Amino acid sequence: MHYPPAVASRVEAARISRWIDRFAAMTEPGHGVTRLAYSPLEREAHALFAAEMTALGLTVKTDAAGNTIAELAPTGDEGDAAEHAPAIGTGSHLDSVPEGGRFDGIAGVVAGMEVARIAVEEDVQRRRPWRFVAFASEEGARFGQACNGSRMIAGLTRSADLHALHDANGVTMAQAMMQVGLAPESVDSARWRADDWFAFVEMHIEQGGVLESKGTPVGIVDTISGSTRLQATLLGQASHTGGTPMRLRKDALVAASECVLACQAIATDPEHHGTRVTVGRLEVFPGSITTIPGKVVFTVDVRDVDSDRQRRTSEALASAFERISAARGTTLAVEVIGDTSPVVLPSWIVDEIAAGAADVGLAYRVLPSGASHDSQQINRVVPAGMIFVPSRDGLSHVPEEFTRAEELADGATVLLRTMVRLDAAA
């Protein structure tokens, strides 16, 4: 077994802070950061990442799905064999939810940028190519389905699927991609080959409160929840609020309200310890004070680390909605708009990250991730792991999302040490 060579530097908090500020400035006006999947602002962020990596001397390319990949060649003169050794990689995403925070996704990309800089400036020895990735379109907020760039890399979303997914304005993912100069018809070419890769590690903010509450600087993820997303449409009868007696109404919002409470009841019964169900979007039509709601469209997000229970819960919810709708005299249609299985990440990568944390004297804790991540998809092709850093008050997807620069730098330093270890691993 090769012993990893010493790396002198730790990642500097001040440098991380400057990058976070630069990316945060690329936003729609308003609260927090809004840089949606496959928007011109997301592309601008990818261009900044690409420019920095090019300036450091890495080879940068953007694939047909919009993922930007920068490669640092192996050191020494082992020549061809090293050039073609399976690579190690790190990365995360640069898009955000509407009115989101400054750290979700960006933290991991910025950590990689600083790891790359130290690797170049200190001439850190490398037996393998090191790749730094900014994934496209990770957030499901715009198109319903999350992790689109990494799903295309893993072959889970294909070119033909891009016409079926659309945003709230009816723009399909294929159209959105074309509008920013990408090639939806060629995304099958973005797939990674397993024999081209050795391992992948993503740093990300925790988006939960475990690390902060335990006072632990580093989290190592062992499992990632799956997510099933439903869209339910209830059709009732719109009519005059004054003229229609209560007993004759088919009020779609009353039925929807009962459905929301059914979600809460099912997710909190004794069989569902750990299941998380959320109705995060609900639209009422026609949306007038003086008209009984004739139509309601709402989304349901079901998360679980148990894939069977995730699917059973989604089915139980659909049946409950059906019963409620029938009792209220409305009609119901339920559509599955996203479905991703939970994954167990390889334990040998958990061990390498733990050793990387020990190298820099930082305490760690192994924990599950309730949120979806690109690593979940990437793990289909490349053994993947995740490093979590603390989220203040556990908040994420809101402008209040916050992680101290020192905590980000600690996580990035663990990432650097883990890369060095993975590079040396047989």
Ligand SMILES: [Zn+2]
């Ligand atoms: Zn994220």
